[in-house]
Amino acid sequence: MSKDKGVLKRYVVTPDKHAPLHDKKAISVVKQAIEILQPDGYIDLGDFSEWGSVSHWQWKNKKKPPLEFMLDSVNLDIEATNKLFDEIDDSLDKAKVADRHFCMGNHEQWLIDFVNAHPYLTDYDFETASGVTERGYTLHQPGEYFNIGSLYYYHGHHFGGQYHASNHLRKLGVSIMYGHYHSMQMTSMTGLNGPIEAWSIGCLKDMSSNANKWLKGRPHQWVHSFAIVDYYENNAFSVTPVKIVNGKASLWGQTLKG
Numbered sequence: 300m301s302k303d304k305g306v307l308k309r310y311v312v313t314p315d316k317h318a319p320l321h322d323k324k325a326i327s328v329v330k331q332a333i334e335i336l337q338p339d340g341y342i343d344l345g346d347f348s349e350w351g352s353v354s355h356w357q358w359k360n361k362k363k364p365p366l367e368f369m370l371d372s373v374n375l376d377i378e379a380t381n382k383l384f385d386e387i388d389d390s391l392d393k394a395k396v397a398d399r400h401f402c403m404g405n406h407e408q409w410l411i412d413f414v415n416a417h418p419y420l421t422d423y424d425f426e427t428a429s430g431v432t433e434r435g436y437t438l439h440q441p442g443e444y445f446n447i448g449s450l451y452y453y454h455g456h457h458f459g460g461q462y463h464a465s466n467h468l469r470k471l472g473v474s475i476m477y478g479h480y481h482s483m484q485m486t487s488m489t490g491l492n493g494p495i496e497a498w499s500i501g502c503l504k505d506m507s508s509n510a511n512k513w514l515k516g517r518p519h520q521w522v523h524s525f526a527i528v529d530y531y532e533n534n535a536f537s538v539t540p541v542k543i544v545n546g547k548a549s550l551w552g553q554t555l556k557g
Contacts, residue, residue, distance in 0.1 A: 308339040308530040310447065314478030315346035315404065315502040319379035320510045324546030324557030325503045325523040326383070330390040331555045332541065332548070336527065337394040343387075344478035344500070345404025345441070345454035347429075348380040353413035356513070366417060373413075377428045388434055400445070401436040404454035404479065408441045444475075449534045455479030455499065462486070464497040476500060476528070476538070481521035483540065498538055500526045 311333055316326070333341070351357060352372035391399065403411075407425050414424045422428065431438055439445050444453045455477030458466040464484035467475050474495045481502035487494045501524035508516060523543035530536050541548050546557035 303529070305531055306529045307532065308447075309336065310340040310342055310398075310528045310530075311336060311338045312342040312344065312452070312476060312500060312526040312528055313503060314344045314500050314525065315481060315504055316383065317346055317349040317406070317502075317504040318383040319376070320349050320505045321383060322503055322505045322523060322546075322557075325543045326386065327557035328543050328546065328548045328555045329503065329525055330387065331557075332525070332527075332550055333387075333390040333394050333396070335550065335553065335555075338396055338527075340398035340400070340447070341391055341396050342400045342452055343402065343436075344452065344476075345402045346406040346478065347383070347401070347404070348376060348406060350376055350406045350409045352376045353409045355409070355412075373423065377423075380429050384429060384431070384434060397435075399434070399436040400439060400452070401431050402439045402443070402445075402452060402454050403441045405441065405456045411441070444471075446473075447528075448530050448536055449474055450528065450536050451475040453477055464499050467497040468495055474536075476526065478502065481506075481519070483522045483524055483542070485538075485540075496538070498526065498540070500524055500540060501542075503543075 313329055352369065403425065410425050414420055426432055426438060441454065442457060444451050451473050456479045458470050460466050463480055464486040467477070468486060468488045472495065476498040478500060480499050481504065482499060483501045484499040485496065487496045501522040503523055506521050525541050527539040527541065528536055541550060548555045
């Protein structure tokens, strides 16, 4: 798909997937959108996998078993991670997307902590286990900010609260896009060089109670979505959030069904 007149670069940005707990229909919609849009770049905002096998929370009320009893579960998480990477990379390859970025999230940090506690498990570090750099992604560490033009990106876990989008703008003073909260928020503030904006772009995780038993039935405000970011001259950008409802989304006149 040719870009609109005046658009210099177009990126597709996706939030938290939590494989193997990702929503398969939502992922299918994202894959279709990538192949239709044929963007210049792709940005994954992290928490790509759940990494429940290395979560310290699972041992809150249990005795932690020996390492050899944990590795089978870790291997299953690695398998699920690579399977989902393969699915998304297939669409990125078809669309000939060259510029790919991966922002590690707090769930990837769990794997980092696990490997740091067992430093002889070198094959289990995220970069090796996922092959993310071999897949062509520029890897950004947990909490690392990076920018394309005047819009910054990272996972989203530094500044929270009910109004986390506004909080990000107050703390950072730059336009920023992130995930982490699984909800959609947008706010803008005045800047000397023009408005600055913060975008929280939801998630792509299975939102059912069965996949989120830790919520214990608590209602949430999560939304399936991803974002399209267009860049123009003079450091300008625009954001088009695409909401996915029951595995369906509207993309510029087309209905995508997962």
